[in-house]
Amino acid sequence: MTDAESFALRRATIDDLDQVVALERVIFENDAWPESLWRSELESEHTFYLVVTRADAPAELLGYAGLLSLPGATDGDVQTIGLAEAARGYGLGRELIRLLHLEAQRRGVRDMFLDVRVDNPVAQSLYRSFGYEQIGVRKGYYQPDNVDALVMKAAI
Template sequence: MTAGEITPFPVIGAWTLRRATGADLDRLVALESEIFRSDAWPHSLWRSELESPHTWYLVVVRADAPAEVLGYAGLLSLPHAHDADVQTIGLSAELRGHGLGRALMGQLHAEARRRGIREMFLDVRVDNPVAQALYRSFGYEQIGVRKGYYQPDNVDAYVMKAVL
């Protein structure tokens, strides 16, 4: 693939993945609040994530309604680094169980490989076994615990790592 070439994103059933844009900001903030009620990212953080040259975000949209954001995932990688972080991943309740979380993770890993990343890291709530199972299926292993990481709920996070 050459610089500037567009990566084709998959279509899964009635949904497709595409790069997130600033036009998605309000819907991302609203969806984040639906998914992560107590510890949702604020508007200002989402704005900085979308504007950062070091992040790469995808959204899940209906194939027939490309402005209707129903899921998202993001990657953070610094120039010349060999490691990257999964910043976030979330799906509306209606999209869970259709393989879209797997599709998002697959695309994050593909982009990380394109950037020369060798190791991926993420944090996941200890009380979210579904997400943990998804991450393990991509080769992530628990390497630590962050006590009280998710606030205000005071829920611990597992730190997980995968070698690409």
Template sequence: MNLRTATADDLGAIMALERASFPTDAWSETLMAAELSSPHGRYVVDVEAGRLAGYGGVRAVQGAADADIQTIAIAEHARGTGRGRALLHALLAAARERGAREVFLEVRADNPVAESLYVSEGFTEIARRPRYYQPDDVDAVVMRLDLVGWAVAQRPADSVASEAGACS
């Protein structure tokens, strides 16, 4: 697993995976190019042996209290190997670095694997958007994560204990 910041040179590979992962509602190349170049986003790719295994993006405006996971996609050959979780962690860390305190996302209601990943990381369902994903008429599950609590939970126990001792 090799995570790095996505660049404009990754656009072709990202779009190929985007179309394979989301055949009925893939983003346009123009929209994805704008996302990759936006100062308000951070896109990360996972490259293995010169081949794109996954990508993800977060919109996190510097100093804003909230951020949004825009997308995560994993190539079929790389699914079930922890790559989605690694990408999610990288995106959450980027949002935290920019000052976000909570993170939101939408996930297709017909994607229980992704929803399970988000729940395992502490996301909770806060709403549903009926028939959000078109043309498939699939609901979006809107989820929220307390990023501050998540960040604390990610620290090793000895780090948290030493910080607590420094505050006494």
């Protein structure tokens, strides 16, 4: 794969569950979400998930991102974002965040929140480019690694 056109983004469905869980375990190893949590996220009417696939292999998942927004709420959360190594460096993280923000705006969200590992400067830089600012720290949030999370907020 040589460019962003090698990829496609689409809305996630429950049929993506097995691949999302498998990819999550590769990307996040120690602090991967369990299948039961992923199932509830993909089935919830309050979430919006996207997946990244190869354009020439639409059944092969290479990434995902999700939004949580409750009815009538003006705040939302980036639940997670993850990309396989093969899908990094093509601007897909930026595109996923952009699309989550568009959906959030469609739902009436004005402020977005997220948590990011303190040891992930690449993600922090991406989020800052969208106007996210640190508003707090969750000590030992990522377990079992005992890594702190930066709590970030952006007006959208």
